[in-house]
Amino acid sequence: MSTMTTASPDALAQRLADSGLRSTPQREVIYDVILRKRDHPTADEVYARVRADLPSISLATVYNCLETLVQCDLVRAVNFERAPTRYCPNLHPHAHFHDEQSGSIHDIQLPAELLEKISAVLPAGYDAKSLQITFRGKAQPAA
Amino acid sequence: MSTMTTASPDALAQRLADSGLRSTPQREVIYDVILRKRDHPTADEVYARVRADLPSISLATVYNCLETLVQCDLVRAVNFERAPTRYCPNLHPHAHFHDEQSGSIHDIQLPAELLEKISAVLPAGYDAKSLQITFRGKAQPAA
DNA sequence: CTTGCTACTTAGAACCATTCCAATTTGTTC
DNA sequence: GAACAAATTGGAATGGTTCTAAGTAGCAAG
Structure with missing residues (x-):
């Protein structure tokens, strides 16, 4: 049994395909950003970091992609009080x-x-x- | 040592006074509502219940009073995901x-x-x- | 290819819980 | 009972997030 808890960037396309979804530049860069700096960024922070690579990405897309990554179990969304949702690539309990x-x-x-x-x-x-x-x-x- | 974990309605005036605050009808009714039905109501739900007694109370006051009760350690605010904050009179851990x-x-x-x-x-x-x-x-x- | 289909992205509007604000109202104190 | 502080109020503002409608991109036949 494979108990992978932090998928590599390569795993993304596979996981997406498994769910009948496409691998897009936006999804790839967002996932990469979350893997790279594991400081539990908010959607806004992800947005800022991703724009270095994709200057014309929209915030809505960032939210959409983050949601997709959460659905595919590649990223976890965590909430503290009513502060903005943060995103975390650590899938260990x-x-x-x-x-x-x-x-x-x-x-x-x-x-x-x-x-x-x-x-x-x-x-x-x-x-x-x-x-x-x-x-x-x-x-x-x-x- | 007194380890009271769910104060009685009477405790309210005392606790408020301890913090230099006044006991008001709004605060009393709101606290009473939370003690009465311990189903972790949201601010909106508290608002609805309180209006039975105080039809002209404002939602802002409900928020203000709930915040006051939390400050005085009479009520606990709990959050689930990004859903509306819920309020809980159970002070036990x-x-x-x-x-x-x-x-x-x-x-x-x-x-x-x-x-x-x-x-x-x-x-x-x-x-x-x-x-x-x-x-x-x-x-x-x-x- | 090229028409059509579906998935994806986008900008901006909408949403909604909560907070802020400025104006009363209430209560307390001298 | 004047004066001061605390509390309440309605409505406007805030801010993270979601929705919507329009546009774009990639694939799949014909």
């Missing part, structure tokens, strides 16, 4: 730490053992498809 | 289960022991002030 000072987001690795324990708190009849864990606080720049 | 079918929210009790284990995954230098855990999936109506 993981938590997020939201640094209040800098606004930056850090991925926090979660042991599988802990994930099981967390899911175990659900009463009978609850069938969870996804789990989101978010810390908020202060993070010191790691030494 | 707890997780939420978001039922995709009905859209309803269920509180999930978390053992203190598990909370500790979760916080323990944070690397040195990370100081979490709050933790949010959200499940999404299907919940059967409990027997």
Whole structure:
């Protein structure tokens, strides 16, 4: 069983084809931007970065493509409070730490053992498809 | 040590006074509405319920009062994806289960022991002030 | 090729939860 | 009961996101 958790840029065309979708320059560049700098950019930030390569891309297309990538399970959308949605290429199950000072987001690795324990708190009849864990606080720049 | 986790309606005036704020009819009714039906209403839903008692209240006031109650630690604001903020009088540390079918929210009790284990995954230098855990999936109506 | 089909992109309008603003109203204090 | 501060109000503004209608691009027969 292949448990790929962060697809390579090449995987994009394949994944899209699997869903009957086309590989387009816009989709490729957007996916590449998200893989390159894994700082959980917002749609606006993606838009700004992508324009370096595709100066005439529209914001609507950025939203459309991001949605497509999420559908194809190549990218994950994460929300903090009501702030703009952020996009994350890390497909491992993981938590997020939201640094209040800098606004930056850090991925926090979660042991599988802990994930099981967390899911175990659900009463009978609850069938969870996804789990989101978010810390908020202060993070010191790691030494 | 008093670990009150769901204040009574009477606690409102006291808490407000502690923060140098006034107890107003609007704040009282809104707090009462949230205590009465603990189904995690949105601001709009609170607005609708409060108007039974205060027909001339404005939506802006509902937002203002909810914000005040959150500041005074009488109510918690919870967000799911980018859906409207919901309000919750349960001040225990707890997780939420978001039922995709009905859209309803269920509180999930978390053992203190598990909370500790979760916080323990944070690397040195990370100081979490709050933790949010959200499940999404299907919940059967409990027997 | 070229006509037709469908997917994709685009600009701008629309949406909607929330916040802001400026003007009252209310309550409290001297 | 004048004066000051706090709270409420309606409506306008904000901002991330989605919608819409029109245009573009790529492929598939004929």
